[in-house]
Amino acid sequence: MMPADNHTFFAPVTYILAGIPGMEESHVWISIPFCLMYIVTLFGNSLLLFIILTEQSLHQPMYLFVSMLAAVDLLLSITAVPKMLAVFWFGAGEISFAACLTQMFFIHVSFIAESAILLAMAFDRYVAICDPLRYTIILTKSVTGKMGLAVVTRSFCFIFPVIFLVKQLKFCGTNLLPHTYCEYDDIARLACDDITVNFWYGTVVATLVIGLDAVLIAVSYGLILRAVFQLPSKDARLKALRTCGSHLCVILMFYTPVFLPIFAHRFGQIVPGYILILLANLYVLIPPMLNPIIYGVTRKEILKWVIYVFHRWCRRSSLLS
Template identity: 60%
Template sequence: MTTLNHTGVSHTVFHLLGIPGLEDQHMWISIPFLISYVITLLGNSLLICIILTKRSLHEPMYLFLCMLAGADIVLSTCTVPQALAIFWFRAGEISLDRCITQIFLLTSTFISESAILLVMAFDRYIAICYPLRYTTILTHRLIGKIGMTVLLRSYCTVFPVIFLLKRLTFCKSNILPNTACKHIVLARVSCDDIRVNTWYGVFALISTLVVDVVLILISYVLILRAVLHMPSQDARLKALNTCGSHVCVILLFYGPGIFSVLTQRFGRHIPPHIHVLLANVYTLAPPMLNPIIYGIKTKQIREQVFHVFFSKQK
């Protein structure tokens, strides 16, 4: 594993270390990674199959949930198999093009999930504030356009990162202290000025995730105002209960995700293994727990899951 220190020579192959400082614990750390990935694949695949095959679930809320489940599978698959290869076989070698591709897929999927959560908040707002117009506003045609907009926004936001990384000369080191390629992690081993990369990363964060969080908060303020004006307590509780799963998923997604992004850019005094562990939390926990949360708190999905597993045994 060689490291070139003179300018003018750029690395085309990098080596992912995994979790720096905890190399001797990689085998044990791989266990929760493997368990969470298996649960993610099974839970989200089951959710997608149930929603797509059951006509009674072809409603906006469940179609958006289907999008979220698909994004969860992509988010985990972008990182966990490679992390397991590092933990088990020390197979951390990755080409520059593959590294940039991983950055593109991982970041765009993360932004897509944020947009889907915003759309789901809008869905709850329409369902509670305009229940009689719910199906006429959120038609299948509009849902399809929303899905395309989510993808286009995430891809267009992340696409410039490819060129920002391609312009750099990586002559400092070819060792990346992480389980996956990240924009700033890769940029920091360059010997060029990376201020444009840093500020574009901040711009992308503010223009997508921060805007999404603000709009989600506004949606729930309007929802709470509508709920408080409902005549009966039962109606208020029923309305709030329909938002419970979504609120849990929002907290689970944005909490570790934003904290990880901020510490990667500004938390230079935090130990490296903490950075890496935090970065892996949002690719492990939300995709694994989202189908469980919706399965437990959503009656229609819970009934369909029981029907799939137990109807043939009767």
């Protein structure tokens, strides 16, 4: 669909994803590490899911939360990255309005869900360290399942109104999106309507959902650290801290880059636009790629089964050859 006249409202049939404006000549080079990260993400998270879901000994709350995280990372990557690579490789930026809304919906659902899962994992570590005798009573499989259902429900409830807010907008001027995937703020800024409601809804969701999750996680770890340093034995303290190490790494990877793009979009250009878009691309690639590596290496129970799976695969390959 060609850009419409500035004075003519239109219902967009398609959008054009521009990639990373200002870095068009580097698109092919950028796509190489992006593609490698995507392959590692698919393989790592699929392997993690397979191991946790098929091995009965790993059907414990902590590992079930890890499997939820892997599922969300797969959803985020599969939703965003293939179109991103198509834009970089083939200039295939055209995307239908319905497909754009669908992509936007699942990307934002993934972000909200991941934040909630990290909060649930922080609660799991809090109970395990601060109230270990009641751990199996508090975090039963039923409770873990209900927490997973709450994660999905909350994510859909907060993001579903976004679809209606976008569909109510009137567009004019252009259908060119300066991004590699459909993002709520970029779509809203193309509208000729007043987007105050869209602006504040996005801000409230970012602050009350992502921000509140981050605060609650910080409080949980404050209580955890207080309990750890009250332990009489140095070995006990180190063991308790090691159980939280992998989770803290994942939390820092998720929350450190998330707030700059959110608030830069809303309160002015703190950094150049192409840097924000590049960060947004890395944000949907790096955490989903590193999460299974962190848990696979730092959790000896998972690492044991990863080694076992690879050993079986190598043995089968040698027999077939």
